[in-house]
Amino acid sequence: MNVNVIGGGPGGLYASLLLKKSNPDWDITLYERDPADNTYGWGIVFSDSTLSALREADYRTHQQITDRFIEWDPIDVHYDGEYIRCGGHRFAGMMRADLKDILRDRCDEVGVEMHFETDVDDPNALAAESELLVGADGARSITRETFSERFKPRITEGNAKFAWFGTAKPFDVFTFIFRENEDGLWRIHAYPGRKSTFIVECTEETWRNAGLDEKSEDDGLAYLEDLFADHLNGYDLESKLYGWRNFPIVKNRTWHHDDENVVLLGDAAHTAHFSIGSGTKMAMEDAIALYEGFEEHPEDEKAAIRWYEKERRPAVEALQKASRHSRRYFETVERYTNLEPQQFVFNMLTRSGRITYDELGIRDREYVDEFDRWYARRTNGTEAERAVATPPMHQPLSLRDVTVPNRAAFSPTPSSDATDGVPSERQLRRLSDLGSEGVGLVMTEPVSVSSIGRITPGTPGLYGEEHGDAWASAVEQTRKASDRTTLGIELVHAGQRGATKPRAYGLDRPLPDDDAWDLLSASATPYTSSSQIPKAMDADDMKRVRERFAYAVQLADQAGFDLLQLHFGHGYLLSSFLSPRTNERDDEYGGSLENRLRYPLDVFDAVRAVWPDEKPVSVKLPATDWAPDGYDLTDAFAAGARLEEHGCDLLTVVAGQTTANDRPKFDPDVLGNYCEQIRNEVNVPAMSTNYLTTSDDVNTQVGGATADLCQWYPEHVDVNSL
Ligand SMILES: Cc1cc2nc3c(=O)[nH]c(=O)nc-3n(C[C@H](O)[C@H](O)[C@H](O)COP(=O)(O)OP(=O)(O)OC[C@H]3O[C@@H](n4cnc5c(N)ncnc54)[C@H](O)[C@@H]3O)c2cc1C
Secondary structure: OEEEEEOOOHHHHHHHHHHHHHOOOOEEEEEOOOOOOOOOOOEEEEOOOOOHHHHHHOHHHHHHHHHHOEEEOOEEEEEOOEEEEEOOOOEEEEEHHHHHHHHHHHHHHHOOEEEOOOOOOOHHHHHHOOOEEEEOOOOOOHHHHHOHHHHOEEEEEOOOEEEEEEEOOOOOOEEEEEEEEOOEEEEEEEEOOOOEEEEEEEOHHHHHHOOOOOOOHHHHHHHHHHHOHHHHOOOOEEEOOOOOEOOEEEEEOOOEEOOOOEEEOHHHOOOOOHHHOOHHHHHHHHHHHHHHHHHHOOOOHHHHHHHHHHHHHHHHHHHHHHHHHHHHHHHOHHHHOOOOHHHHHHHHHOOOOOOOHHHHHHHOHHHHHHHHHHHHHHHHOOOOOOOOOOOHHHOOEEEOOEEEOOOEEEOOOOOOOOEOOEOOHHHHHHHHHHHOOOOOEEEEEEEEOOHHHOOOOOOOEOOOHHHHHHHHHHHHHHHHHOOOOEEEEEEEOOHHHOOEOOHHHOOOOEOOOOOOOOOEEOOOOOOOOOOOOOEEOOHHHHHHHHHHHHHHHHHHHHHOOOEEEEEOOOOOHHHHHHOOOOOOOOOOOOOOHHHHHHHHHHHHHHHHHHOOOOOOEEEEEEOOOOOOOOOOHHHHHHHHHHHHHOOOOEEEEEOOOOOOOOOOOOOOOHHHHHHHHHHHHHOOOEEEEEEEOOHHHHHHHHHOOOOOEEEEOOOOOOHHHO
16 A cells, blocks of 8 residues: 655654554655754653553554653642642653654664655645555644645634743753743743753733844843743753744544545644643554554555544544643633632642542642641631641631531522412422531522512512512521521522423423513513513613512521522523623613623612622623623623622622523533633632532532532432422
């Protein structure tokens, strides 16, 4: 078989070697535009020092590679004048040039024909004369571009600027340095090697402030050497191809083109941010899967390349997800500079979602014990001297004068068996049953502030004395079940999503006309095409609804609730003002975010005025509409900040459902990620809502400042069937 490979990086070399080794009669030719001994970059890190797949694939190169390894396991973080070490991470590193030398020599040995200083400018022509063409030509792949109709690439760029340097200054472990000067915050990723690698990363603004867009190479290096003089100890920074880049994010709809027998491999197919140290290993594992595809399907190239992609995609996508989180973290580190060093570091270590609190404990018990002691000291001033302090999940949270004894919260989904707003026995019993589970906060399901604010006829309410009495008895029962659990009530006005059938009949199915009531919303647009057209609220409606909220809040206080939550999301009444998709008003309540927030904030102020000062108010705030031209995360940051100014104590972060035709992201971590971004951008306590099931999840989120409270759904409690 005649195989041509474009690109002599780790991916192209390793694929050529493995294909040739297992098929000695194949003609394998590799083209590389650079000279054989030329390589950009410095050291590379492998986050798994065993590289067992490489050992299986080619023992000889595995041995040579691992012989060159410098291994270490701690990560050091220098931040805000403090230095924190966390061990147990098992890294191995080597020079990129050494790796390429090993692979190139072995390719030579097995008989791969290699042409250096040969730039392929017409992959189409090469494909025509190949039985298999491998595009291993890196992030700016010409192969991918040539067959873009087929591969359907999506290429974007990260926001940060980075440059890759070397230095003779020995770094003995992975070292992250965060340093602020008058130009901005700088991040350094430095690691050991025959020569140490020193990657400098910063925002575009910082880069321009420092004049690096205009400085010559010498001046640029001098600036950095001066800034990091205390870490470089007089050693120079060295550069190859001095230049600042934005990280290219490469994804393709597919990596194989079975009409032409072309495959993409390594960075040409997918990139992973350098902060997770996986790009080289991913390229080499692609090469392994490609050769295994031909082992599986020796007589059928098309089946072999299909097998390759099927085999690799899940692992690559998982790493790309971790890479996305890690890249976003480094691009927005400024957001986390309010955190104290201990939490800053914990947040950094858990940033990609691959390492949790328990995992850190396995890697470095001492680090986690010290973190727990610090966390306990910070939250309640105790346990600092003990060998083992209670983990973050079990530390109390103070919101005004209310102390939530631990960080787990139960929040059941809406049910539908109230009568005229009077909660059923079952709805009331839910609170005491959940309270006896020992969580810190038990929330009610959404409770309507008026009869026309109900979601379904069976939605419980709080708009009359009879409702107040019922909730008061539930609070009393719950206190009997647990004298520590705090109790919160969530108030809602369903607005455009009211007058629907119970959930069991499907979401947003309107009631028959005879049973329905008239709906209110920001604008006269129905929620779904079959929903009732609501009335666009006028000034009288706004006043009435505001008063309804205030009255419900008085009743909630009398009933004995500790915390109040207002629902600003999921397409209900206040959400209909917030989202530009449902707010079409041209008065002072529509248009800009400031205007769209006006009415929800009026309601908030009215509520805050009657709810006792010593008790906290939370807002269930949407992070995004998940819809084009909708409210997005930037709006959520602004809305959160305004709420904080108005005295909001907690943001409970939700997403979507603000319009019926949203496009939700089905990712178990997405709500946690939104929560983390909003919490740290706005700097206000937050509750996450992403269905955590284990104490490890809660400890990771609370320890890492993703959330201060977490809605919790442990497997043994079926919250919604209670
Ligand atoms: C700053 C930085 C730090 C990194 N650190 C790490 C790390 O610690 N660990 C890690 O695993 N990964 C790291 N990576 C990622 C890693 O470098 C890449 O993922 C890896 O090199 C991908 O290998 P590849 O063979 O797919 O592509 P490349 O290594 O990019 O090789 C592609 C080759 O194709 C050649 N080429 C391109 N076009 C043509 C053409 N038309 N004709 C002929 N030849 C062509 C190029 O010259 C190049 O040699 C880092 C990347 C960066 C930018």
